Amino acid sequence: MPRGHKKAATREETEQTRITILRTAEQLFMEYGYRAVSTRQIADACGLTQPALYHHFADKQDLYVEVLKENIAQTQAALERIVRRNETLQERLQIVVRYLFKSTQYDHALMMHDIQHELEPQTRLMLHELFHRGLISPIASVFEQGLHDGQLKAPQQGGMDAISASYLLMSMLSRFLVQSPPVYGAQVSANGQEAAAALTGNAFFTDVGRAEAIVQILLHGLAVK
Amino acid sequence: MPRGHKKAATREETEQTRITILRTAEQLFMEYGYRAVSTRQIADACGLTQPALYHHFADKQDLYVEVLKENIAQTQAALERIVRRNETLQERLQIVVRYLFKSTQYDHALMMHDIQHELEPQTRLMLHELFHRGLISPIASVFEQGLHDGQLKAPQQGGMDAISASYLLMSMLSRFLVQSPPVYGAQVSANGQEAAAALTGNAFFTDVGRAEAIVQILLHGLAVK
DNA sequence: CCTACCGATCGGTAGG
DNA sequence: CCTACCGATCGGTAGG
Numbered sequence: 001m002p003r004g005h006k007k008a009a010t011r012e013e014t015e016q017t018r019i020t021i022l023r024t025a026e027q028l029f030m031e032y033g034y035r036a037v038s039t040r041q042i043a044d045a046c047g048l049t050q051p052a053l054y055h056h057f058a059d060k061q062d063l064y065v066e067v068l069k070e071n072i073a074q075t076q077a078a079l080e081r082i083v084r085r086n087e088t089l090q091e092r093l094q095i096v097v098r099y100l101f102k103s104t105q106y107d108h109a110l111m112m113h114d115i116q117h118e119l120e121p122q123t124r125l126m127l128h129e130l131f132h133r134g135l136i137s138p139i140a141s142v143f144e145q146g147l148h149d150g151q152l153k154a155p156q157q158g159g160m161d162a163i164s165a166s167y168l169l170m171s172m173l174s175r176f177l178v179q180s181p182p183v184y185g186a187q188v189s190a191n192g193q194e195a196a197a198a199l200t201g202n203a204f205f206t207d208v209g210r211a212e213a214i215v216q217i218l219l220h221g222l223a224v225k
Numbered sequence: 226m227p228r229g230h231k232k233a234a235t236r237e238e239t240e241q242t243r244i245t246i247l248r249t250a251e252q253l254f255m256e257y258g259y260r261a262v263s264t265r266q267i268a269d270a271c272g273l274t275q276p277a278l279y280h281h282f283a284d285k286q287d288l289y290v291e292v293l294k295e296n297i298a299q300t301q302a303a304l305e306r307i308v309r310r311n312e313t314l315q316e317r318l319q320i321v322v323r324y325l326f327k328s329t330q331y332d333h334a335l336m337m338h339d340i341q342h343e344l345e346p347q348t349r350l351m352l353h354e355l356f357h358r359g360l361i362s363p364i365a366s367v368f369e370q371g372l373h374d375g376q377l378k379a380p381q382q383g384g385m386d387a388i389s390a391s392y393l394l395m396s397m398l399s400r401f402l403v404q405s406p407p408v409y410g411a412q413v414s415a416n417g418q419e420a421a422a423a424l425t426g427n428a429f430f431t432d433v434g435r436a437e438a439i440v441q442i443l444l445h446g447l448a449v450k
Numbered sequence: 451c452c453t454a455c456c457g458a459t460c461g462g463t464a465g466g
Numbered sequence: 467c468c469t470a471c472c473g474a475t476c477g478g479t480a481g482g
Contacts, residue, residue: 109334174396221446
């Protein structure tokens with residue numbers, strides 16, 4: 001049954017608008033946090049009025065939950081691909097870390113804080129499980145395999161179970177770890193990343209260098225053997 | 226010149242009120258974040274009206290900055306004491322981590338996010354330097370010593386400079402790492418910590434166990450040698 | 451998807 | 467340190 005006589009939005013246009021809102025909201029929520037982002041900010045950035053958002057999402061929390069669902073689903077798909085590759089344990093972990101650095105310029109700790117403190121209890125539980133299944137479990141499967149292979153130490157030998165190792169790896173990706181070098185003293189002159197890399201004598205301040213350093217230390221530690 | 230004729234607050238009472246406000250605000254800000262805590266919440270928790278806060282602090286940001294200053298100063302004092310002890314590198318790091326776990330039930334990543342996004346640029350810079358001098362530098366001095374001793378790998382040998390290692394250690398303390406085990410499946414029955422510890426076969430889910438595990442892995446890694 | 455508008459809450463001020 | 471109150475902004479709704 002055709003009905004394009006006025007200028008009502010087609011189903012496709014509506015879907016496009018929904019996607020625009022989701023992507024815009026994702027960027028804002030992930031950078032500033034749930035509470036700090038207003039529905040008007042999101043609407044403005046999409047070129048809409050604020051009430052228009054409520055045509056696509058029931059309320060602010062619903063929009064946030066949809067953002068997280070899409071974000072986690074996408075990350076999960078990528079991680080499961082990486083995890084099944086035929087490469088060494090160390091190489092797969094480095095690819096995982098590089099992916100997480102590249103895909104998310106934000107801090108998972110902020111996301112977890114919002115889930116814990118800004119949402120209703122039942123939503124909180126659901127997202128926690130989603131996070132666990134989507135991000136933690138795929139990474140844990142890599143560690144699990146290393147434990148079975150005998151490449152990784154068991155908990156009793158100074159190692160760690162696979163789930164805990166996955167959470168630990170995630171926490172090592174926290175942005176505040178290194179986002180800090182604007183000025184400590186006053187001796188940093190020009191480009192922050194390169195200057196810092198030169199000062200410290202390694203490539204820790206580039207994304208790839210950071211990914212390699214983190215995995216290197218998680219596996220082999222800082223101590224001389 | 227005496228003047229106690231009415232019932233004006235003495236200087237001592239005023240100071241006590243200020244301390245009460247600071248401690249109350251610290252708990253709230255550190256748990257929920259700067260923006261999520263209203264000045265009325267703080268005042269209520271202190272048994273005051275909201276405008277009364279403005280007798281002790283210029284505005285909300287000023288109160289937050291004072292909270293951070295006191296918090297960092299106290300942590301700095303404790304860390305500098307620990308760092309000068311006559312114990313092994315590993316023992317000192319474990320004491321540092323245990324102290325940070327015990328003293329701050331919150332997440333430094335949240336604090337850094339608030340500093341980055343909720344404050345004026347000049348305040349942000351000042352607090353960043355305070356954080357660096359108060360928390361990072363003391364910890365870095367431990368790593369620095371280990372590097373000089375030859376106990377720790379240099380950056381060129383798969384190690385890390387002292388400052389980067391300190392940020393990495395701080396990020397490994399992130400609460401979201403492990404605060405998560407409410408329910409994943411439904412098989413966790415009674416006490417979360419103990420049940421999880423039993424399941425995983427180590428003491429990672431107690432504070433002391435976590436501190437030891439983190440330092441163990443930071444120094445020696447997860448891989449079998 | 452818009453205009454118009456709601457009650458609630460925010461940080462902060464006036465004045466005593 | 468209180469009462470009373472301000473303008474701004476919040477999430478969300480009515481009605482078309």
